[in-house]
Amino acid sequence: NAGVMQNPRHLVRRRGQEARLRCSPVKGHSHVYWYRQLPEEGLKFMVYLQKENIIDESGMPKERFSAEFPKEGPSILRIQQVVRGDSAAYFCASSPVHSSGNTIYFGEGSWLTVV
Amino acid sequence: ELKVEQNPLFLSMQEGKNYTIYCNYSTTSDRLYWYRQDPGKSLESLFVLLSNGAVKQEGRLMASLDTKARLSTLHITAAVHDLSATYFCAVDTQGAQKLVFGQGTRLTINP
Numbered sequence: 001n002a003g004v005m006q007n008p009r010h011l012v013r014r015r016g017q018e019a020r021l022r023c024s025p026v027k028g029h030s031h032v033y034w035y036r037q038l039p040e041e042g043l044k045f046m047v048y049l050q051k052e053n054i055i056d057e058s059g060m061p062k063e064r065f066s067a068e069f070p071k072e073g074p075s076i077l078r079i080q081q082v083v084r085g086d087s088a089a090y091f092c093a094s095s096p097v098h099s100s101g102n103t104i105y106f107g108e109g110s111w112l113t114v115v
Numbered sequence: 116e117l118k119v120e121q122n123p124l125f126l127s128m129q130e131g132k133n134y135t136i137y138c139n140y141s142t143t144s145d146r147l148y149w150y151r152q153d154p155g156k157s158l159e160s161l162f163v164l165l166s167n168g169a170v171k172q173e174g175r176l177m178a179s180l181d182t183k184a185r186l187s188t189l190h191i192t193a194a195v196h197d198l199s200a201t202y203f204c205a206v207d208t209q210g211a212q213k214l215v216f217g218q219g220t221r222l223t224i225n226p
Contacts, residue, residue: 033213042203042216043158056213091157104148104214106158 004107005074006092012113019079019086021110025094032075033104034060034067037089046090049075082114117142119206121217129225131193136220138187138204146207147187148214149178151200158203161189194224 005024013019025032030051035043045059049069060067064082069075079086092107118141128134138147146165150158162171164180164187171178175198177190187204201221205214 035214042219043205043214045213045215048213059213105160106150108157111155 004092004094004105006090006107006110008110009108010111010113012115013082014115015083016081019082019112019114021077021079021090021092021112022074023077023092023094023107024074025092026096026105029094029096029105031095032069033093033095034075034077035091035093035106037091037109039088043091046077079112082112084114087112087114117144117206117208117215119204119215119217121202121204121220123220124218125221125223127223127225128191128194130195133193134191136189136191136202136204136222138189138217140185140187140204140206140215142185142208144182144185144206144208147180148205148207149187149189150203150205152203152219153200161202191222196224196226198222199224 004026007022011019032049034046036046037043047060047067048056049067051069052071064080066078089109089111091109093104095104120139122137148163149161151161152158162178164178167182169180175192180187199222201219203216203219205216207214
């Protein structure tokens with residue numbers, strides 16, 4: 001069983017460009033979460049999605065950031081018009097439908113560098 | 116707002132010694148997680164603690180949870196160099212739907 005797959009692992013973007021990060025959850029998991037980790041800090045929750053629905057986006061900046069988890073295909077975190085402060089590691093995690101105290105599985109992360 | 120605080124934030128210790136990392140959180144929690152992160156890598160799950168008094172052990176690491184004190188500890192016994200990493204605790208109050216992480220404890224174990 002493959003774990004949470006994220007790509008790209010490393011992404012360099014110039015200021016003003018768009019960054020698109022993809023996440024394929026563990027097979028059978030329908031809950032996806034995105035977290036951001038700034039250098040030397042802990043992870044911060046951004047958004048929680050189920051298939052075709054955004055459940056909680058309270059941690060996501062109101063502008064330039066969007067996320068989706070379509071019926072088919074991976075979850076996408078999109079950052080428009082990137083700025084230097086967006087440079088961070090973005091982690092996707094997934095959990096099964098009925099999470100009864102089981103671990104949330106994290107992907108390997110996508111490291112975004114804005115130059 | 117739920118807050119999670121770890122201490123110490125930095126810990127340098129010698130091989131063979133014992134030490135404890137503390138994780139305090141501010142409101143009632145359903146679950147508490149411990150993760151390990153190596154530089155440039157993802158998070159590796161270590162423990163999930165579900166109830167008051169829970170204690171779990173894996174190798175040289177042991178985690179415990181006191182929900183009344185809102186405190187979890189990660190105890191390292193007879194440390195070895197391979198345990199050098201950053202350790203995070205995280206607390207979940209909404210049924211595994213939103214984790215709040217501590218700042219992390221960067222552990223360095225010297226030979």
